[in-house]
Amino acid sequence: MLMTRDQIYEQVRDVLADALGADEDEITPTASLTADLRAESIDFLDIVFRLEKAFSTPDRPFKISPGELFPENLMENPEWVQSGRFTPAGLAMLKERMPHVDFAGFDADVNKVAALITVDAIAKFVERKLNAAA
Amino acid sequence: MRWMWIDRIIAFEPRRSLTAIKCVSLAESHLHDHFSADTDRPAAPVMPTSLIIEGMAQTAGILVGSVNRFREKVVLAKIVRAVLDQDVLPGQTIRYTALIDRLDGAGASTTGTVERLDHAKQDGRWDAIGAVDLLFSHVDRNLAGVTFPEANFVFSDNFRTLVESAGIPFDAPT
Numbered sequence: 001m002l003m004t005r006d007q008i009y010e011q012v013r014d015v016l017a018d019a020l021g022a023d024e025d026e027i028t029p030t031a032s033l034t035a036d037l038r039a040e041s042i043d044f045l046d047i048v049f050r051l052e053k054a055f056s057t058p059d060r061p062f063k064i065s066p067g068e069l070f071p072e073n074l075m076e077n078p079e080w081v082q083s084g085r086f087t088p089a090g091l092a093m094l095k096e097r098m099p100h101v102d103f104a105g106f107d108a109d110v111n112k113v114a115a116l117i118t119v120d121a122i123a124k125f126v127e128r129k130l131n132a133a134a
Numbered sequence: 135m136r137w138m139w140i141d142r143i144i145a146f147e148p149r150r151s152l153t154a155i156k157c158v159s160l161a162e163s164h165l166h167d168h169f170s171a172d173t174d175r176p177a178a179p180v181m182p183t184s185l186i187i188e189g190m191a192q193t194a195g196i197l198v199g200s201v202n203r204f205r206e207k208v209v210l211a212k213i214v215r216a217v218l219d220q221d222v223l224p225g226q227t228i229r230y231t232a233l234i235d236r237l238d239g240a241g242a243s244t245t246g247t248v249e250r251l252d253h254a255k256q257d258g259r260w261d262a263i264g265a266v267d268l269l270f271s272h273v274d275r276n277l278a279g280v281t282f283p284e285a286n287f288v289f290s291d292n293f294r295t296l297v298e299s300a301g302i303p304f305d306a307p308t
Contacts, residue, residue: 042211046269049236049243066239 002134005127012123015050019043029120037119044070047122055126060133069125070117071097075110084110100125138292139189140230143196143300152197153231156189160224181222186248187213190266194232194244195288196297198270201237203305204289204297211241211271218248218264227251229260241271 003011013027022037033039039047048064055062066072071094075081080090086108094113095103100121106112145153158165158181165179191210199208222228232246245267249260289297289304297304 042269042271045241045271046212046214046243048240049269052236 003130005123008127008130009120009123011054012051012119012126015047015054016119016122019046019050027119029118029123031119032115033117033119033122035115051122051126055130062129062133064129067097069122070114074113081110086110086113100128138192138296139185140192140296143296143302144229145231146197146200146300146302149201149234149237151231151233152193152200153229154189154193154196156228156230158222158224158226158228162224165224179224181228183216183218186218186222186228186264187216187266189228190230190232190246190248191268192293193230194246194268195270196293196302197232197234198237198242198244199289200297200302201234201242203303204293205305206272207274207288208242208270209273209288210268212269214243214267214269216264216266218266220250220261220263222250222263225253227253235267239272241269243267243269 009029013024016022016027016033016037017024020033020037020039020043026037031037033043033047048069052062052064074090077090080087080093086094091103091106091108094101098116098121101116102118102121103116106116140154140156143152143154145151160179164182164185166177168180168182169178171177195208195210199206227250229249229251230246231249232244235243235245237243246265247262248264248266250263251258251260294304
């Protein structure tokens with residue numbers, strides 16, 4: 001049976017509360033994992049493991065591939081990043097590979113891209129994956 | 135030389151679990167200061183909790199490292215949970231059992247139990263005294279993009295001796 005959006009959000013909120021030691025009232029849909037909930041890079045690995053565990057069922061494993069939640073090795077490709085900013089091609093790639101993220105108001109600064117990942121973005125990411133697998 | 139907080143690996147199931155023991159001794163000088171006598175009370179040597187966590191990190195780290203025959207640099211990234219209900223005193227033995235929970239290219243998560251054998255009781259019983267769950271990173275594939283020296287500085291000298299004495303294959307150059 002498919003989970004509802006609310007059920008997914010509640011489970012994501014529990015995962016983030018455990019992984020980041022954040023209070024539940026801090027975990028709002030628009031809260032940024034890095035900027036508001038103080039997540040560090042290693043926390044993303046913890047979150048990925050916990051999401052895999054939380055959303056796997058015996059007949060349907062929930063496996064997140066490297067780079068699926070957040071593209072890797074961005075800085076090494078000059079086609080995507082120049083002088084610390086995403087190029088138009090880089091931005092297009094990000095939007096295509098991160099459909100769960102809201103890029104409104106993003107100024108292409110590479111240092112700010114991690115802060116775009118919000119609680120809602122994680123819930124959307126899970127919802128898309130579950131729907132694609134259904 | 136690494137400060138080793140396990141003495142011997144006593145059980146190993148590849149990719150799944152590893153058990154190690156640590157014999158706590160009054161010959162370890164740090165116990166003389168933890169806690170030393172003061173004017174109100176006598177000395178109370180107790181194995182520091184931080185070092186019990188490090189013992190589990192070494193146990194679980196060897197388990198995770200063994201998956202790729204110690205070629206990966208496996209570094210403790212996060213203490214997910216550490217609960218220890220009772221003290222361990224000199225003359226007692228700690229048993230660490232670590233299990234791999236999740237494992238992929240970027241790292242691994244482990245769960246672990248800590249037990250204590252009190253030789254004075256002479257009943258041979260291991261009492262569960264806590265749990266330590268950890269997260270490890272394969273640092274050469276870290277998400278932050280930081281680079282590290284090529285040589286494997288994690289699994290060196292003493293680790294190799296400990297691992298090989300348990301019959302676990304060790305490939306990493308030291």
